[in-house]
Amino acid sequence: MNRKIVVPPILFIAFVGLIIFFIPMKEAFTFTEHRTENPKVYYLPLESERGFQIRYVHSIHLSDVFETYEVTANQKIQLLSMQYEDLAIGLPGSAEEGETFSFQDGLYTLTYEDNVIDSFVLLIGDVDADLAFRYLNKEINLKQQLERGKSYAFSVTKLSYYQMLRGGNLNDNRTKAA
Template structure:
């Protein structure tokens, strides 16, 4: 009798272990992810609720705000869609590229209709008191409060499992 109970219980136990493992280790949801370039560990993440986001920062030389706008493509590739800035100085474009539109409005310069695609990009969090924010779905998160100053990170979109989410800091938890 005991053996018959064990024969029924064992497959159920194995099925529960497999389902639990699937839930813990299978990457279900897309996340914006910042990966520490030294350790290659997930430093911070945020669920992708909108495919549109911006990186806002203060340019290190002319100290004016720059806004880079992006869209997440179906294959998780990042497409820069617009660039907004206030100065033509070092490091900023003076005109639009092929197929793009250059607009000057209210003392600001815009390059619109951009379709520059990259799988990921590097971001250096400087150890200076200048703005650096991640903006999506109306929320602006100060990257200098979440990420370590003086370090570089790789930014990309990827699916994370529950196990992987334990390793980083969720932006909206800080």
């Protein structure tokens, strides 16, 4: 008699746990292999801090470029500004509509008023120049964590615990593209 009463609650709890395991719940920065049949997803959990940067070395001047972003409430990516030391190919020398361009303390800064996107594609070039993701006062070397010569779709998404187990956590120093 007691057995009949105990089994249904255990099955119910197991069923709910299974559902929770597959429901996307945790916001994360994701790097998804682009143009691949079975893309691998690398992720970094998104905490309460919504701002992040991408730092790379410009291929001509070999100086740092900082792109500053913020995650919006609906998981979109807002480009806030770009900072660099040298004007060169690929780096703007003036502002367009909805932008402000300034020069102060040896840095050019291009600020965007309302540049919001869903995602962008990031090429991990096969050259020895820095490419880093900066978040929560930590810098992750993307050329060590991701595979050189491949493109990755970058976005902010909710992941399930199952997806996180299958993907590569960029906080884990052992994560390396296969």
